Amino acid sequence: MVSDSHKKLTTLNSHVSLFCSGVQDYCEELRSIVTKQVSELTSIDQIASIVMSESRNVHQRFLIDYPTYYEVNSGAACLATVIAFYDVSKNESGMIEYCHTDNFEPHITIAPMMTARGIAQDIALDYLPKHFDAYKAIESVLDTYMVVINQNNKVGGTIDYHVISKSGAKQYVVDEKA
CATH class of the missing domain: 3.60.20.10 (Aminohydrolase, N-terminal nucleophile (Ntn) domain)
Structure with a gap:
């Protein structure tokens, strides 16, 4: 997420x-x-x-x-x-x-499944399936977020994402400006 x-x-x-x-x-x-x-x-x-x-x-x-x-x-x-x-x-x-x-x-x-919520979700839902790489799943999602930011100035900020797996929930934070 x-x-x-x-x-x-x-x-x-x-x-x-x-x-x-x-x-x-x-x-x-x-x-x-x-x-x-x-x-x-x-x-x-x-x-x-x-x-x-x-x-x-x-x-x-x-x-x-x-x-x-x-x-x-x-x-x-x-x-x-x-x-x-x-x-x-x-x-x-x-x-x-x-x-x-x-x-x-x-x-x-x-x-x-893939889903998106919020402003400009249509951009994410169009972009991600075409550019998703299973070997770089997190990078694919972050790239999609950056595409959305570049196309809609109402979206942006620090990105907080959680990866939930058998080993537990891991949180990552990325500043979009970095």
Whole structure:
């Protein structure tokens, strides 16, 4: 998972990372609540349930605070959340996606896939499949991010990415200016 300099990406435990984008204050609230409930002993199924439940709670508070948000911002989301994981007990990796449009029901994907979120995601989704090198997977993703930055000045900042594998979650930070 890759994130820019807005705080969106959080390691929940040694094999799970949480990405949350949307209305920043509510993303921070969700991240804080979930982080406090997860430990090394929390299973991916439990984490999925926690994120679903707390997303619903945070979203309800958001709707109370901003009752006309979706009327004014159709197609926008208060919370767009993805969990990337490696389940040691099942020896499999995957991701879980959540969205307000279906009441934050978890959508689990175990099969390999490519996805992008946010501004200029269409550029990333067009570029990466054509230029992906399995032997240089991280470099391919970073190159894609740089292409997006060069084509859209609303994207940029420090790049924070997590690689989740059997050996655990590793975090890397790259300054786009470096």
